[in-house]
Amino acid sequence: MAIDKSLIAGSTAILVLKLLEEGDLYGYQMIETLALRSDDTFQLKAGTLYPLLHSLEADGAVVSYEQKADSERVRKYYHLTERGKKLLRQKEKEWEQYSSAVNKVLKGGAGYAFS
Secondary structure, three states: OOOOOOHHHOOOOHHHHHHHOOOEEEEHHHHHHHHOOOOOOOOOOOHHHHHHHHHHHOOOEEEEEEEEEOOEEEEEEEEEEHHHHHHHHHHHHHHHHHHHHHHHOOOOOOOOOOO
């Protein structure tokens, strides 16, 4: 069953920040890693990822730098800043609160009976 794209869109930033917490990556690595770790649930397109990375960079959450991959190719890597780590912690707390509330509703939440 495919997951609604709006659900995925709402979680993209936290997923990217979490990957960058583990180490510097270039865009294609992020796309591949998210797909692999999620059993292909998260199949980001470059057109989704790069605007997000540019926004995170403008906010100071990530910085980018270029590094030679081989004799001809230069890759742009992204690095999580201290500000980005704080943003990740905030987003993790928001996610916990949100997913807990959704689960309470889905499971009928104790004490919320209709008469």
